[in-house]
Amino acid sequence: MKKIFNKGLLTALLAALTLTAIVPQQAQAEESLNIMAEAAILVDAESGKILYEKNAETPLGVASMTKMMTEYLLFEAIEEGRVTWDQEYQVTDYAYQISQDMRLSNVPFREDGVYTVKEMYEAMAIFSANAATIGIAETIAGTESEFVRLMNEKAEEMGLEETTFVNSTGLSNSSLMGMHPEETEETGENIMPARSVAKLTKILLDDYPEVLDTTKIPVMNFREGTVDETRMENWNSMLPGLIYEYEGVDGLKTGSTDFAGYSFAGTATRDDTRFITVVMGAVDNEGEGSYKARFEATRALFDFGFGQFTTEEIIPAGYQFEGQETLAVEKGVEEEVAIAVKEPVSMMIRTADKDMYQPELQLDDAVVQDGKLEAAVEKDLVVGTLQLTTADGTDYGYLSGSGTKVEVATTESVERANWASLAMRDAGGYLSSLWDDAGSFVKGLF
Incomplete structure (x- = not known):
C-alpha cells in the first residue's frame, strides 16, 4: 500500500520546531x-x-x-x-x-x-x-x-x-x-x-x-x-x-x-x-x-x-576591540598606541547566554580628545571603559548602576618626540602635501 506524503503538514511541523528552537532558553x-x-x-x-x-x-x-x-x-x-x-x-x-x-x-x-x-x-x-x-x-x-x-x-x-x-x-x-x-x-x-x-x-x-x-x-x-x-x-x-x-x-x-x-x-x-x-x-x-x-x-x-546560573568569564583580560585596537598619538615618537581591557570581565549568567553579550568601548572624553591622545602617554593610562550590551534575550541589569566598570587602558608607553623629530615630521607632511598638489595639477593638464 502506497504511503501518502503530506508535504503541507511536514512544513508546518518543521516551522513549529524551528520556532521553538529559536525561543531564548532563558x-x-x-x-x-x-x-x-x-x-x-x-x-x-x-x-x-x-x-x-x-x-x-x-x-x-x-x-x-x-x-x-x-x-x-x-x-x-x-x-x-x-x-x-x-x-x-x-x-x-x-x-x-x-x-x-x-x-x-x-x-x-x-x-x-x-x-x-x-x-x-x-x-x-x-x-x-x-x-x-x-x-x-x-x-x-x-x-x-x-x-x-x-x-x-x-x-x-x-x-x-x-x-x-x-x-x-x-x-x-x-x-x-x-x-x-x-x-x-x-x-x-x-x-x-x-x-x-x-x-x-x-x-x-x-x-x-x-x-x-x-x-x-x-x-x-x-x-x-x-x-x-x-x-x-x-x-x-x-x-x-x-x-x-x-x-x-x-x-x-x-x-x-x-x-x-x-x-x-x-x-x-x-x-x-x-x-x-x-x-x-x-x-x-x-x-x-x-x-x-x-x-x-x-x-x-x-x-x-x-x-x-554560574559565574562565567565574558571578556578576557587584554581583550582588544575589533577595528579600534589603537588610538592615534599626537607629538609622540610613535603615531599610535595599543589599548586593551585591563581586567577580565566575569558575570553571573546562564552558560547558554554567554554569547548574548557584546562589548562596546566608551572612551573618556576628558582623556581622549577627537579620538587622539597627546604624548607623552604612560602605560596603563585609562582611556575609557568597557560596556556590555545585550544582543538578544532579557537582561534585567543591576540593583545599583550598571555593574562593575571595567577599565580600558594603554598597553605601552609612548614618549614625546623631540623638537627635531617634530620639525622633520611637519616638514615631511608639508612636502607630501606639495607633491600631492603638484600631482593633481599635472593630472589636470591631460
Whole structure:
C-alpha cells in the first residue's frame, strides 16, 4: 500500500520546531518558574545582578521585612559607639502594651522589666518580636517617631526607591493601639517595591554580614532559665531542621500582615555563590496566601538560581576591540598606541547566554580628545571603559548602576618626540602635501 506524503503538514511541523528552537532558553526557563506572588526578584548577592524579576518596581506592603532596616540602624549605632549590646532598656508603656498582644509576634515584656539590646535584637531577628523592635527603636532614637525619621533618611541615602516607613516593625499602624508614631496616619503602612527590598538586603549583608550569625538560628529560648522563658522558633521555616528546610538558607526576614500578605526576603549560599530572593504577596494554586506559599515561591527562585546560573568569564583580560585596537598619538615618537581591557570581565549568567553579550568601548572624553591622545602617554593610562550590551534575550541589569566598570587602558608607553623629530615630521607632511598638489595639477593638464 502506497504511503501518502503530506508535504503541507511536514512544513508546518518543521516551522513549529524551528520556532521553538529559536525561543531564548532563558525566557523558557523564566516562564516555567510561574512564581505565584504579587512581586518577586532573584539577585546575585555579590554583584547585585538581577537574574529574574516580576513586578519588582511596584510599591507593596513590606510587613516585617521592615525589620531589616531596624537591624541595619542598630548595627550602625553599635559600630559608631552610640549603643552597646549589653546596654539596658527600661520598658515603656507603649512597648509593654504591644508585647501583651498575643495576636502579634512577641516575647512578653514585664511592665517594670529591663532588657538588654542583645536580648531584644535576638528576639527581633529570630522571632520577629514587635515590642522588642520598638524597644530597639526607642533605645537608638529616644522615640519610635524619631527612629522612623532616621529610617526614611537612611532609605533615601541607600537609594531605596518608592520606599516609605511609618513604623519600626512593619505592623499596620492600625495594630499599634493608637500609639503609632507621630506624623504618621493611623491607617499608615510601610511600603517598598521588591527591588528596593532586595537592595536593602544586599546592603545589610555587605555592611553587616554578622546579621546571619543570628538569622540562621532555627530555635532559641528568650530569657532561658527564668519564669519568662519563651521558645522562639524562627519564622524562616527554610532553615535547617525546620519544616521547609532548603540547603544553604541562612536568612533573612519574613513578613506577613493582612495588608501585605505573605512575604519573605531570603538568602542562601552554596560553594562560592550566594543569592538573594524576595517574594511579596505569595499565594497558592487556589489564590490563597500562606506561609507555605511564600516558601514554595522562594524555593522555586533558589532552584532557578542554583540550577541555571554560574559565574562565567565574558571578556578576557587584554581583550582588544575589533577595528579600534589603537588610538592615534599626537607629538609622540610613535603615531599610535595599543589599548586593551585591563581586567577580565566575569558575570553571573546562564552558560547558554554567554554569547548574548557584546562589548562596546566608551572612551573618556576628558582623556581622549577627537579620538587622539597627546604624548607623552604612560602605560596603563585609562582611556575609557568597557560596556556590555545585550544582543538578544532579557537582561534585567543591576540593583545599583550598571555593574562593575571595567577599565580600558594603554598597553605601552609612548614618549614625546623631540623638537627635531617634530620639525622633520611637519616638514615631511608639508612636502607630501606639495607633491600631492603638484600631482593633481599635472593630472589636470591631460
